[in-house]
Amino acid sequence: MPIPPSFARVLASLYVSDDEFERLSDLHYQDAGHGYDAFGLHPDFVALGELVAGPLYDKWFRVMSRGHEVIPEVGPAVIASNHSGNIPLDAAMIWMDVLKNTSPPRVPRAIADHFVPSLPWVGTLFARSGMIGGSRGNTKALLENGELLLIFPEGTPGIIKPWAEKYQLRRFRVGHAELAIRHGAPIIPVGVIGAEEQMPLLHVSKRLGKPFGVPEVPIPAVPFPLPVRYRILYGDPIPVHEEYGPDDADDPDLVRAVAARVQAAVDKLLKEGLAERKGVFA
């Protein structure tokens, strides 16, 4: 947001406690000189992000999470999750969950589609809290800095799904696997349960998003997300950094096989989570 960090901090203090501010002072990021990293992240805006996502996480979606201890304290890693819900609240909930459950706190750097940085206000707010545009150069730089990436390998087709196809994963793209192999990062599969039911899809418009370069705009059946219960399940990391060398990233068959392995792991987590839950709101 085009506001000074001090103002962001004042706003954030409406929700974020002094202890949390203290914890955020240990945030792992590379200060490029004025308190921001080169991609625009600033700790005070991360706190502001908590103001926005925190109440949704705690009160509205009442997020339950399991297995977050697999997230490494330091070093690069790729979190690969299913994507759903018509608006990317699943990304916000994973972001909040990782931030809350890591010590020292880590901000997952969510990889967004190319059109997101060109959205006025939204693109800037997302960048301040850690999101980056999905280009090869950006992801490479972050992994080399030992950061945590959050990737949705299904892409936009994953988030916009008809009700009848909920929890059916779209074919995973392979970029996350290639990145992890090349930069020696483990892949942490994540299954998110609940987001599929938050805003049932009514219609998809290709015309509405045109002025902003957005390929498709979902029109949901409800004006705001339903208070479904979110479950975030982390699977065992896939140690591609131990199994392969950086040059293996040039082997398309191997990269496809790793992506399929990640998809199978996410699918397994979804099945487990769906079997465990007693109801959409419970």
Next chain:
Amino acid sequence: MSRRLPDRRNVLITGADTPIGERLARALLADSRVDRILCVCGGDSELHPMADNPRVRSIQVDLVKSRRVRELLFGPARDEQIHVVVHLAMHRSPRARGSRAHAFNVEALRGIMALAERHPTIERLVLRSDAAVYRSRRDLPVLIGEEHPLNIGVDVPQWVRDRVEADVTACARMGLGRLRIVVLRMAEVLAPGTGSQMFDWLESPVCFRPAGFDPMINLLSLDDATGALQKAIFSNHQGVFNVPGSDTLPLTACIRAWGRLGIPVAEPAMGPLYRLRSRFSGHEFRYGINKGRFHFSGVLDGSRAREVLRFVPAHPIDWPVA
């Protein structure tokens, strides 16, 4: 095959009457590894302020005229046994347009490189290029490496196009002959007289910016720009190197640091507003040149310069500069 350069080097600086040129000449005079300095000023410029120093020789040359360039290199430059040419001469104002401006920005460099190939003493050329040569678009990386796409296109203003052409002209010659070439793609030097678009933009008490956007920018101080040129002069490597500055910050933070008032306006109004400003107050800022970076972040990745030239920016900008 290039010859080994002596430890003490003689340096020719084109554009020596620019703020960077003057600062560089001063720094080289204080450097024990430099013997003689040949300062080349514009045809209509006054002589270099350090012309009375016995180690400095200052001459005026119109670089647009190829005959004068030949006379420079095979006259004073041969007499002074110049080893390194630092090419800083480039039109700073976007008002400079047309074939004469192109001749100055591009053809002069082409001529200098061709002549330097058969010069008896010149072994090295350092070109000061610009981060403006890089394209800025939503799908391109924030961190700009040397392989980043260049800003080439029919709709690109001549101010940018000439910089890209000069840069590419130097790069195309690398490794083809004896001359060892270094191209330094510098972040914008935020200082008066350097042709800085950002400096001109910040000169107004009110700075308009596109509403909803606050991209990250990287700025270089005069001291760091001079430091990078010195590293390139004394290095034996050739290649293209990004030269980032110490200051990486959002556009709005830049406005605040300068003590200006930033006003967000709708994107379609930006161009007309700054065209009016330029028409009535004679300012040099052109929104067309800066549109991309006023929307999308772009920060130079200086890891190559750090590894090869051992250049690390160490002098943050002393805000405000004016």
